[in-house]
Amino acid sequence: MNINPGVIFTVAGFPVTNTLLATFLADIIIIGGVIALNRAVSLRPSKLQNILESVVDYFYKAAKDIAGDRAEYIYPWVLSFFIFIVVANVIEFIPGFESIRIGGHEGFAFLRAATSDLNLTLALATISVAVSHYYSIKYTGIKSYFHRFISFKMFPIMLFVGFLELISELVKFISFSFRLFGNIYAGDILLEKTFYVVLPLELFVGLVQALVFALLTMAFMSILTEKSH
Amino acid sequence: MEILHTLGLEWKLFLGQIINFLIIAYILKRFLYKPIRKMLEERRLKIDQSLADAENAKAALENAGLERKKILEGAKNDAGALAAAAKISLEENKQKMTEEAKKQSEQIITDAKQKASAEFDGLSKRIGQISVDLSGKILSKVFADLFTEDEKQKVIAKALDKIEKGGYEKIAN
Numbered sequence: 162m163n164i165n166p167g168v169i170f171t172v173a174g175f176p177v178t179n180t181l182l183a184t185f186l187a188d189i190i191i192i193g194g195v196i197a198l199n200r201a202v203s204l205r206p207s208k209l210q211n212i213l214e215s216v217v218d219y220f221y222k223a224a225k226d227i228a229g230d231r232a233e234y235i236y237p238w239v240l241s242f243f244i245f246i247v248v249a250n251v252i253e254f255i256p257g258f259e260s261i262r263i264g265g266h267e268g269f270a271f272l273r274a275a276t277s278d279l280n281l282t283l284a285l286a287t288i289s290v291a292v293s294h295y296y297s298i299k300y301t302g303i304k305s306y307f308h309r310f311i312s313f314k315m316f317p318i319m320l321f322v323g324f325l326e327l328i329s330e331l332v333k334f335i336s337f338s339f340r341l342f343g344n345i346y347a348g349d350i351l352l353e354k355t356f357y358v359v360l361p362l363e364l365f366v367g368l369v370q371a372l373v374f375a376l377l378t379m380a381f382m383s384i385l386t387e388k389s390h
Numbered sequence: 391m392e393i394l395h396t397l398g399l400e401w402k403l404f405l406g407q408i409i410n411f412l413i414i415a416y417i418l419k420r421f422l423y424k425p426i427r428k429m430l431e432e433r434r435l436k437i438d439q440s441l442a443d444a445e446n447a448k449a450a451l452e453n454a455g456l457e458r459k460k461i462l463e464g465a466k467n468d469a470g471a472l473a474a475a476a477k478i479s480l481e482e483n484k485q486k487m488t489e490e491a492k493k494q495s496e497q498i499i500t501d502a503k504q505k506a507s508a509e510f511d512g513l514s515k516r517i518g519q520i521s522v523d524l525s526g527k528i529l530s531k532v533f534a535d536l537f538t539e540d541e542k543q544k545v546i547a548k549a550l551d552k553i554e555k556g557g558y559e560k561i562a563n
Contacts, residue, residue, distance in 0.1 A: 195418065
């Protein structure tokens with residue numbers, strides 16, 4: 162299994178890969194679910210509504226516990242990461258997902274897990290970090306934001322601490338993207354080599370990775386939107 | 391950079407994925423979280439309202455129970471007072487009626503006595519009259535052979551007059 166996603170065709174120089182098609186499939190499932198739920202939403206919930214209400218309420222309350230009033234703008238991002246990653250991870254278990262191949266045995270799968278593509282995981286990491294910093298500037302002020310990274314108090318200790326903070330922010334891109342990418346890509350290889358014997362384990366890994374990504378985003382957003390002392 | 395390219399990083403795909411996720415995040419926020427949070431809030435308010443209503447109903451029921459007890463106690467007291475008043479009134483009526491009956495009986499007795507006395511007087515007069523008449527007849531028969539008719543009439547008239555004036559009681563004594 163090649164680490165690079167397979168390009169199926171190109172549109173005006175834009176490569177449409179098997180992972181991008183899987184992303185679109187995840188989009189369709191999510192949008193379809195949203196439309197279906199919007200039509201059926203009522204005070205007496207259906208089973209699907211009950212599950213979604215529980216998930217929304219869980220993330221809202223978790224954000225509220227960690228970030229207090231800032232939960233209102235933190236939880237939609239966190240929950241979006243969770244839903245998108247869960248759907249993208251789980252759809253790879255649909256029969257035929259990675260078994261339908263282009264170019265024979267030596268070719269590549271028509272559909273491949275979206276999160277096994279570094280482009281997606283790095284995009285999600287970039288959004289997570291960028292949104293965290295945007296809210297940090299918006300809610301703590303530009304002075305407080307820069308004070309976190311550059312401070313001459315207790316020179317040179319706080320300056321060094323600020324430098325470490327800067328490094329940790331850069332490391333977030335790597336940790337977010339490579340953790341998700343590595344876990345799902347490794348899982349795909351494992352599934353292929355063990356003929357789907359470890360499928361329940363991989364399903365669990367998919368859920369856990371989505372939860373880890375979402376909760377880390379929540380923690381980082383909460384920390385960055387708190388005024389530094 | 392070379393290593394990222396080796397790992398399959400393609401800036402067009404990277405940007406495409408960013409835009410794709412931002413659209414999905416917007417759709418989810420606008421059409422999923424908002425309606426669900428609104429629904430949860432509505433349901434919470436409804437539950438709170440229902441609980442408050444249930445509390446109010448419970449309190450009203452308890453109040454109604456207390457009110458009922460109070461009314462029953464009041465009614466019991468009123469009934470007791472009424473019974474006592476009725477007893478007093480009954481006693482008074484009894485006494486009044488007894489007195490009235492006593493008066494009436496006394497009046498009847500008095501009336502009867504008067505009546506009896508009047509009857510007795512009337513009877514005495516009648517007996518006196520009868521005795522006068524009887525005496526006249528006796529005297530007329532006794533004197534028929536002793537006196538002339540004229541003398542007889544005078545004696546009888548004198549005797550009768552004496553009898554009448556003397557009255558029954560005098561004669562009887």
